[in-house]
Amino acid sequence: MLTEELHKRAQQLIATGKAVLATAYSTGGQYNVNYVQDAPMTGFRTAALSFIDRTYGREHPHYEQFHKSTLRHYKSDAEAGVAILEAIADEIAGGWLLSIKSLVSAEVFADFLEMAEHLLESGYKDPAAVMCGSVLEEHLRQLCQKHSVSTEEEKEGKFIPRKADRLNAELAKADAYTKLDQKLITAWLDLRNNAAHGKYELYSAEQVAQMLAGVTEFMARVRS
Template structure:
């Protein structure tokens, strides 16, 4: 999903929250309240969106889940405030910067595991793991540069294959045509490993794949 689409969705949720606040009524026996049904829908939609973007362990998610449980105006106001913070982070590019840092740490762990597999004689799973790191890096680069990572088929979103992501990134000049050609070769080796064609490549080629992917992901970072 593109940044503009994310911002548009946040704006829709903020508008929903403002509509909930518009139901504010004063009760002599207990102060001000808002429509509980509308608030429940607004809270659920906000939590769903925040979880999809940040995950359920992020403070934004916890703030809404634990801090906006009731039907008071303050509950809706708190939820709206969190959504505005989310909007600011998305527009400012902070969302993808944070994801890039997290991704780099995860990639480093997987590369280390792949190196261990290779050192202990397991070239085939090492090649598959390294190829997985490369494919996810391509996907993250697409997100960073606002390139679609899915295609529509019969009304459903289908993830693009790594070769397509590679071509799209090169076309957008995120990296060079030479990089694109090298990545084609790396993905071909990964595919051979994934499809059991183990005799068509050597441990040395997997070692070169590992070092190449490490260099590429560091040079063309998310």
């Protein structure tokens, strides 16, 4: 998903949160408590947690803070949720999300490729192929962010992730890399899919080794 789309979605959720706040009511009496309507609050919380999870992951402080700050349908919980989303929107708009993720992912990817190489050397070509292919697909998704290529498409009112083959075609069209790279990536993704679906006889350990070397070189040359 593009940075602009992430920011737009954050703004939509902020607007939803403010709509929830507009439902606020008071119990009155000696022990006055300010609530918001339960159903809108539940919908707001669910949508926001899904967004934060997909953007940052469940281990990120934003997710944990939102989760624990919006457990009830008090007005103060809705206000806290809106404030967290506003901070997230500012972070995305400032470019901090992508810069942090790119630094972390480079190190993580290197670790996974090293693990895939170790699996291959130990005679486990199939999990090595799946792991290498997964790293490649995530790299494509990060390249999409860099080159303004959407990683999602709308289907029946829902946004679903585009498949890696589609991302590959769109990135080549956007001149993120050459047509030769596109063909190589198509072959690597096919090999990964064969491994993931148990079609182990359709490729050899030598081909997995070539894939691993090729993906490593490609990621070093075409950086996200």
